Amino acid sequence: MKDHFTVHLEPLGKKVEVPEGTPLKDVLFSYGVEFPCGGKGICGGCRVKVLKGDVSFDERHRSLLEKLNLDFSWRLACQSYVTGDVTLEIGQFDTFILADSSPFLFKPQEGYGIAFDLGTTTMVTQLVNLKTGKVIGVETAVNPQAQHGADVISRIEYAVLQDGQATLTRLVREKFATMIHRLIRKAGGIAPEKIVVVGNTVMHHLFCGRDLTPMASYPFETPEGGACHFTPEELGLKTDDHTDIEFLPVLGSFVGSDILAGILATGMAESKDPLILVDLGTNGEIVVGNRDRILCASTAAGPAFEGTNIHMGMRATTGAISSVTRSEEAIRVHIIGNEKARGICGSGLIDAIAVFLETGKIDIGGRIKGESGRIDLTPEVFLTQKDIRELQLAKGAVASGIQILRETLGFAPEDIRNVYVSGAFGSFINLENTRRIGLLKYPADKIIKMGNTALLGAKMSLFENGDKIRDILQKTIHLSLETNPDFQDIFAENMIF
Amino acid sequence: MVDILEKLTIVVKRGKADKNSPYPPDLKGQDGADELTAEALKMGFTPDEVLQKALVKGMHLIGEDFSAGRAFVPEMLMAAKAMKAAMKHIEPFFKSGSVKQKGTVIMGTVQGDLHDIGKNLVAMMIEGAGWKVVDLGSDTSFEKFLAALEEYPDAIVGMSALLTTTMVNMKGITEKIKEVSPKTIVMVGGAPLSQDFCTQIGADFYSPDPQGATEYLDALVKSA
The missing domain is CATH 3.30.420 (Nucleotidyltransferase; domain 5)
Incomplete structure (x- = not known):
């Protein structure tokens, strides 16, 4: 019996090797798949079609599919676990699912567009067919600036106090170009009409090469926070000259165009x-x-929600405790990737504190009762008093x-x-x-x-x-x-x- | 009737400002720092006794709990409110000179930074330890520190910063203070700071928590 299986994701052409029993949710999350109802199995937003191989499903799963009028070639990713080699088509990329589970109404247009979310930690981009609204490609990467600090303040410090602004701009633009080239190549060399980039204010300034000095101290103003347009040549992109690249404007101070885009998405x-x-x-x-x-x-x-400053904190990746529940007297943990726990991510931390508030192990002031000053979750992972303070x-x-x-x-x-x-x-x-x-x-x-x-x-x-x-x-x-x-x-x- | 001072110590530590304050829930309806201080003075305890044997002690206890992780920011702020409610009754005696404060500490969040809760907590603890605190607020420039120093030449200066991008401003301010007044002691604190940073910028003292600052100040008084 193999203990690892391969999951092929279409239309992305991605192949991932994961341990048996890994929740599909954990696999798909990093490719920008959304779980509109939060993984309760009621909206069908995360549905995947089994093209080859199988994903086993039980009675409950079957009745959820029936309620959603989906035939049994579909699975709900949030309810599924990897049980063998499988090829899946991600249903969600056919339409944009909005928060209320309604598809986004778009005006079909000629050509292709690229949306790019430049995060402090991760970068994710999707290629969209503007005629059909379908997502036909996705690329993700870790922001290479992370080697110069995990959060925006340390990036500002590196840029302004250590004269590293040019380095940070070069790093992020190079990674941007690599990701766009890969997206385009995999789609057969199409020329996008436009590329829209969003990110927080610090990412905006670093990508656009705007001076970060005003962001280093009070009143944290952003005189150069407007929209930035680039030609492909300026960013080292080997694509058609007509592609318009725009970094959307920031809203002010530390609130960037990622939030502007968020306001647009919520209506x-x-x-x-x-x-x-x-x-x-x-x-x-x-x-x-x-x-x-x-x-x-x-x-x-x-950064507590992202696991930083938490003694055994980590991001929501393989080995992280992502949820904690209590049944009777037993405390149960879910570990992403179904492997041995290495740490705890933000969602696990919230659950753990809620559970221990309920058991009385933590009081309303946040103090851990008893002398040890820590709470063990698994033989490897525990919470400290300072974690709760964070x-x-x-x-x-x-x-x-x-x-x-x-x-x-x-x-x-x-x-x-x-x-x-x-x-x-x-x-x-x-x-x-x-x-x-x-x-x-x-x-x-x-x-x-x-x-x-x-x-x-x-x-x-x-x-x-x-x-x-x-x-x-x-x-x-x-x-x-x-x-x-x-x-x-x-x-x-x-x-x- | 010594136990009124003990009661007062407890309500300061627990953060019970007055009879009507709903916090903490288990002391609802009981006398707070306001009532107990008035009563203690009426009973004939000297303002200095009330200050030293109850208020300073209560603040010291909450400071210890904070350092040990047993209490946090909300409990500290509530204790400080209780302290302030009690101080209303003691302050008139500072002015008349019948109660002496240990000295003056000028405090401010450094220029470029507007996060001042950390600084406020330290200021409350220092005040609670029997010092006069001149709080200059946030985004405090060298000029503001200098003006305060001219008014209180023997004062100690305390500076705080929350961001790595603003803590560097402490260096210039410390250097300028030392230039115009070499004898002035400069204390620094704030989440991103360390003893190394303190040494590097030429400041005299760093503490990771408020308790350390009050202990340092008390040691200064004793060695003087």
Whole structure:
């Protein structure tokens, strides 16, 4: 019996080798596949078609497929595990699934477009057929700037204080060109009409070669945060000269065009009811608003959600504890890739704290009861008191940011129609636990996990003429949370569980 | 009736400002720092006794819990609020001179940085240890520190930064302070700092937590 199997992903032409029993969700997540209902098996958004081989499924899975009117050649990735060599077609890339599970209505156009999400940690790009709206290729990579610091502040420090700006710009542009070339080559050498790039303010400045000095200190202004256009030649791209490459403009201070794209993806600027968008990354960007007015802010949430600063923290990759549950007295953990636990990622951390708040091992002030000062999750992985403090800072910052923006606009919590959660680990988090720890104090049925809203918004903007982007820019105001006189009290209050 | 000072120590540590404050839930409806301080003074304890044997002690206990990870920012801020409620009754005696403070500490978040919760926590602890604190707020330039130093020439300066991009501004400010006033002691703190950084920029003292700062200051008074 083999203990590893090969999963072929179409239309991407990707081949991955994984251990037996690996959840398909873990395999597909890194290719930009979204799980709109959060992996409950009710929306069908993550459906995959079995082209060759098989993925076994049980009675429950069968009835979920029947409810969704899918025949038995389909599987729901969120409910499936790798049980043998298999070739799968990702259904989602046929249409863009929006947060409310409705497909995005686009105006079919000639040619191809490329959406590019330039993240601090990861870079992901998709090639889209503008006539059919289908995603026909995807590339992912680790941002090569990461060798010069994990978060945006350390990139700024390297750029401004260590004279490394040119190096960072060169590194990211080279990787960008490599990824675009690969996308184009695999699609048979097509010439894209346009490439839309989104990223946070620091990524924008580094990609575009704009001076980062103003971002190094208060008041963190972005005089050079506007849209940047490039010719293929300027970026070293060997493609047709007519391709227009645009890095979308930033919204202000640390809130970049990844959030601008996110606002586009949620439809906030057209919504009568107020909406909230929260990106749970290092900067913890928050947007609150509706068609009348939109406020955005970034919080120094710290990288706790991404596993940094957590003693045994890691990103949501193989070996990470991604969820923790309790049944009777037993604590169960799910480990990504079904391997031995090496650490814990953000979603696992949230679950663990929610579970231990319930058992009383952690009190509402965040203190671990007992003398050991740690909580063992598996023989290898444990939480420390400091880990819980880091999470309190992060969730306190995000919850305070949401509260301040909402109150500034004069909305009560019940006025909010939906809370959209984006960000790398957003798709994995347990909403009840998010509420239990006081990160998002909204009913679970109002919260929608949207996955990568930056990439989705960038894809949508491939079909836009720019009017919607201009509308968002005009309506959106950046707010500096620390200048609110009540910030300290609100922050302290939101740090308690 | 010594136990009123013990009670006061506990309400300061637990962060119970006054009778009406809902925090902490298990002390609901009981007297807080405000009422107990007034009562202690009425009972004939001297302001200095109340300060040293109850308030300073309470803040010291919460500071110890913070250093050990048993308490966190919210508990510290609540304790500081309780301390402030008590200090309203003690402050008039500072002015009249019947209670002496240990000295003056000028504090500010460094130029370019506006994160000041960390600095506020340290300021509260120092105040709670019996010092006068002159808080210059955030984004504090050398000129602002200098103006405060002119008013309080014997003061100690404390500076904080949260970002690696702003902590470097501490170097220039420390150098300038040392240039105009070589005897002035400069303390630094903040999440990205280290003892190495402190030494490198020519500052006199670094502590990873507020408790370390108050202990250092107390040692200065003793050695003087």
